[in-house]
Amino acid sequence: MHKNIPIFFQFLARDFYTYKSRAFTYIINYCLIYPALFAISIGYIQSNVLFGANTTQSSTLFIGHILTIMLVVANILNIGLLFDLENNRFIDYQIMLLPPRLVLFERIIFASLFTFLITLPFFPVAKLILGDSFTTNNASWLMTYLILYVGSLCCAAYTLFVVCTIKSSRTLRSFWMRINFSLITFGGLFIPWMVTKKFSSILGYLILLNPLLYITEGLRSAILNDPQYIQAPICIAALLVFSIFFTLLAWHYFKKRVDHI
Amino acid sequence: MQFSTNARIFCVLISRNLFLFSRQLKSTLTDCIPPLFTQIITFGYLFPLIGMPSSMIAPIYLGSMLTLFLQLGYAMVMKTGFDLHYNRFIDYHITLPISKRWLFGSYIINHMLEVLLITLPLYTIGILVLHKQFDIAHINVYALTLMYLFILTFFSTFFLAISYTATVHWIMDNVWPRILVPLWWFSSALVTWKKIFAWSPSISYIMLFSPITYIAEGMRSALLGTDQFIGWHYCILILCGFIVLNVIALNYGIKRKLDPV
Numbered sequence: 203m204h205k206n207i208p209i210f211f212q213f214l215a216r217d218f219y220t221y222k223s224r225a226f227t228y229i230i231n232y233c234l235i236y237p238a239l240f241a242i243s244i245g246y247i248q249s250n251v252l253f254g255a256n257t258t259q260s261s262t263l264f265i266g267h268i269l270t271i272m273l274v275v276a277n278i279l280n281i282g283l284l285f286d287l288e289n290n291r292f293i294d295y296q297i298m299l300l301p302p303r304l305v306l307f308e309r310i311i312f313a314s315l316f317t318f319l320i321t322l323p324f325f326p327v328a329k330l331i332l333g334d335s336f337t338t339n340n341a342s343w344l345m346t347y348l349i350l351y352v353g354s355l356c357c358a359a360y361t362l363f364v365v366c367t368i369k370s371s372r373t374l375r376s377f378w379m380r381i382n383f384s385l386i387t388f389g390g391l392f393i394p395w396m397v398t399k400k401f402s403s404i405l406g407y408l409i410l411l412n413p414l415l416y417i418t419e420g421l422r423s424a425i426l427n428d429p430q431y432i433q434a435p436i437c438i439a440a441l442l443v444f445s446i447f448f449t450l451l452a453w454h455y456f457k458k459r460v461d462h463i
Numbered sequence: 464m465q466f467s468t469n470a471r472i473f474c475v476l477i478s479r480n481l482f483l484f485s486r487q488l489k490s491t492l493t494d495c496i497p498p499l500f501t502q503i504i505t506f507g508y509l510f511p512l513i514g515m516p517s518s519m520i521a522p523i524y525l526g527s528m529l530t531l532f533l534q535l536g537y538a539m540v541m542k543t544g545f546d547l548h549y550n551r552f553i554d555y556h557i558t559l560p561i562s563k564r565w566l567f568g569s570y571i572i573n574h575m576l577e578v579l580l581i582t583l584p585l586y587t588i589g590i591l592v593l594h595k596q597f598d599i600a601h602i603n604v605y606a607l608t609l610m611y612l613f614i615l616t617f618f619s620t621f622f623l624a625i626s627y628t629a630t631v632h633w634i635m636d637n638v639w640p641r642i643l644v645p646l647w648w649f650s651s652a653l654v655t656w657k658k659i660f661a662w663s664p665s666i667s668y669i670m671l672f673s674p675i676t677y678i679a680e681g682m683r684s685a686l687l688g689t690d691q692f693i694g695w696h697y698c699i700l701i702l703c704g705f706i707v708l709n710v711i712a713l714n715y716g717i718k719r720k721l722d723p724v
Contacts, residue, residue, distance in 0.1 A: 235640045
């Protein structure tokens with residue numbers, strides 16, 4: 203086991219090195235453009251024009267949009283494995299050096315760390331743009347960033363599970379349209395869970411099975427400190443359970459794909 | 464080249480593509496159904512619960528459905544981009560005894576037909592589900608037909624221009640954050656333009672730079688027929704300007720990608 207630890211970290215360093223050349227593009231796109239766009243259009247324009255919102259309501263609407271960045275970035279980072287499984291199979295070389303489960307675990311850790319780093323500036327950039335329109339007076343930043351990391355971990359495990367499950371990269375678009383679009387929208391992108399539950403208790407309880415819901419609810423609870431949202435510690439626990447669940451499923455399907463003993 | 468030869472090959476290309484498309488129509492329609500119902504529930508039923516006036520349901524639904532055009536357009540960009548970068552099936556098309564204008568005309572018409580076959584039934588289903596919000600007596604069929612034609616032409620030329628002016632890797636990393644998402648969020652797709660104008664004239668003027676503003680407003684004007692939206696005549700006129708810009712960009716891209724000498 204002790205021999206595997208340096209290799210594990212070398213793989214992790216390699217992954218970070220591979221994405222170093224594209225880091226600038228990601229920083230511009232996901233750390234600046236997206237937060238600025240979401241802050242201005244949703245946190246300011248939409249919420250004022252459409253809902254005549256107070257600052258808390260506009261913050262509620264805006265916070266959920268971090269979900270898009272998280273899932274898209276985690277997906278971009280893990281999609282490479284799908285292309286690799288179909289073509290080059292560099293993964294075969296990796297599993298000769300490290301047990302397959304550790305290879306998969308390394309990818310989850312890398313994707314979660316990278317996604318977490320990308321989402322770090324989301325709320326500070328929004329605060330700079332929105333000022334007092336973004337309510338942060340009662341925010342618990344430690345809890346916020348804890349949820350951001352656990353959320354990134356869950357997104358990384360989920361996207362890796364998807365990559366190991368779907369048959370080919372051609373079906374990826376269908377998967378996004380059929381599954382991920384609904385997961386994001388019903389994961390609290392705009393609407394908090396309480397409102398959906400008020401609309402339909404069946405739908406409300408059904409979307410409790412959506413892991414993305416706990417990211418938005420946890421963030422709203424941590425930033426706005428309002429008891430109407432699912433409490434942050436519960437969200438962290440749920441996200442950890444979902445992360446473990448997706449990791450186990452990913453292991454199972456990864457074993458089938460690489461056919462190791 | 465003779466008109467008859469051009470027209471004959473043009474028709475063959477269109478029918479070939481329609482044949483191929485018919486084989487995946489069911490799957491593509493199935494892809495679009497979950498987003499359709501997600502949008503209907505979110506904008507038709509959940510948004511009013513957080514304070515959106517119910518009079519806004521129909522206009523917002525019409526605007527929100529434009530995401531489908533973006534998704535389908537992006538799929539076309541990726542297909543064309545991959546072909547230009549890897550497969551180069553285009554090289555075979557160029558050798559056909561058809562002028563380049565007719566050839567690219569066939570690409571534009573193909574995409575328009577595909578998008579029409581997918582979006583028209585979906586729009587209709589949405590309107591039927593939200594029938595209480597739509598007053599059928601106000602529908603201007605002539606305006607709607609003309610508007611839809613211009614919307615399809617705009618998106619076809621726009622996405623084809625993107626696929627010929629940018630590289631596939633740039634498209635994958637940047638087309639959503641740097642082009643599509645800003646055009647979407649800084650438009651009146653999810654808020655009516657006159658409402659924004661009443662709230663902040665300066666912001667409403669910025670939104671006039673996005674073609675999606677005219678697409679959404681034109682659709683609303685033709686379908687809902689009130690004076691709360693920018694008139695469809697103006698929208699068509701300005702869309703014509705945008706289509707000309709797209710064609711100029713496409714010409715430039717074609718020259719760069721296919722005729723480097």
